[in-house]
């Protein structure tokens with residue numbers, strides 16, 4: 001029973017509807033194989049949530065490439081986990097930065113990481129405590145391979161997160177001596193397994209500059225590590241530091257505003 005309780009909590013935290021699918025599979029398991037039932041319920045609930053999302057004021061970001069003027073998710077896994085929902089105002093804003101990037105660097109793709117779940121304001125998308133209403137979106141940074149060639153629609157890590165830009169000599173990483181309970185994960189053990197890529201500074205700087213120069217809605221905020229904002233030469237009242245207890249922001253740019 002504890003095992004099922006844990007699975008329900010974990011799946012709810014990861015996918016919003018997964019815990020309900022698990023529970024329904026448990027209740028109906030005399031009718032078939034548990035995992036087949038779970039997958040069937042999960043798929044049905046995810047599709048249902050997709051169609052119900054507009055009632056919660058949310059729309060899905062594309063799961064696959066939709067051309068250079070639309071922000072799609074970096075990895076279809078974000079769609080499989082129902083983590084690709086934003087308000088239509090956020091989608092418009094994200095597509096505007098993608099279009100700008102395509103104008104500046106033709107063909108460039110702008111990619112999203114975690115957005116929000118499809119339903120219910122106030123339901124956080126763990127581990128992000130604030131992604132709970134479709135008004136927050138994490139955008140991937142832009143990357144070059146080891147030879148310095150821009151990598152279309154790809155990032156240092158396959159999910160975008162945890163493949164960090166890392167400070168250069170002379171740059172200071174904030175919170176380097178942070179201790180205690182924190183969501184600021186460095187994941188040092190993972191770094192040797194990631195791609196040996198470097199930040200595409202021209203593209204990442206252009207995207208951050210456009211975002212900073214085009215505030216929209218109210219309470220417009222962009223989070224990125226301070227050393228990166230400085231390196232990219234972007235200063236703005238909208239570019240903030242998220243603090244030492246939140247996730248590192250040298251693998252993505254967090255965008256948020258209220259319409």
Ligand SMILES: [Zn+2]
Pocket residue numbers: 128131136137138253254255
């Ligand atoms: Zn975020």
